Amino acid sequence: MTVVTPAATDAARPAPRPATGGPGATSRPVALAVVLLLALLLLPFVPLVLASFAQGYFYPQVLPERWSLRAWQVVLAPDGATWAALRDTVTIAVSVAVLSLVVAVPAGRVLGTRRFRGRRAVELVLLTPVLVPAIAVAIGLHVVLLRLGLAGGIPGVVLVHLVPATPYVVLLTAGVFANAELELEQQARSLGASWWQAQRHVTWRLVAPGLAVAGLFGFLVSWGQYVLTLVVGGGRVVTLPILLFATASGGDTAITAATALFHALPALVLLVLTSRILGGGALTTFGGAR
Secondary structure, eight states, X not given: OOOOOHHHHHHHSOOOOOOOOOHHHHHHHHHHHHHHHHHHHHTTHHHHHHHHTBSSOOTTOSSOSSBOSHHHHHHTOTTSHHHHHHHHHHHHHHHHHHHHHHHHHHHHHHHHHOOOTTHHHXXXXXXXXXXXXXXXXXXXXXXXXXXXXXXTSHHXXXXXXXXXXXXXXXXXXXXXXXXXXXXXHHHHHHTTOOHHHHIIIIIHHHHHHHHHHHHHHHHHHHHTOOHHHHHHHTTSSOOHHHHHHHHHTTTOHHHHHHHHHHHHHHHHHHHHHHHHHHTTHHHHSOSOOO
């Protein structure tokens, strides 16, 4: 008869494997990926920064021979065209973001939460303005806006910017409503809350972060429009993209680089501030429509 002692049992068991990682090991690849992504995003701005402070910066020089603030003094001059262009660009982009959300909230809720015949056809129609070349859309709408007396002004530019911005905002809003737990709205109604109270205290809190992201996307789509603004604005509405292309045609590399940075930085700052304010709240209600 063989007696198995506890010591023999422990000896027969396989030795535990040493821990190969922990929370720190998991976070290191994520941090590395974030650093690489930021480097990839910021790399195109490095030549612009160097060129904007350069005086005589030619290929194949890695760094400029001489440094100067001349370009920034021209771009940031109080009586220059940059500040007026910034004002009109912000006015148009904010108007487009707000108006696109006014259309997107009811449309996105229907597309994100309901099934109906022809739903895919509606989504295809929404994407049509994005698929059609911008110049074709601009010329077609320019004729209509001329007859309405809206061409050559900010209202006409806002309306034409809604064409590419609204489809994106509607589809993103549909994803927000599709991933939100709207059953809580019905629970609030069953507990005695009015329709308005349920919308204000339940639904709005669920979808607000995602709607903010959708509105920001509409803002950025309008911010970078050049062809639509040029055709419908007729040269009377000078936004930052219009000013940037006009500056580039002048042949002054330093001023062009400074104008390009001035055009990009406000949108980047807004994107960073919005992401910090929203945190991860938008991620919980953001995604594709079901």
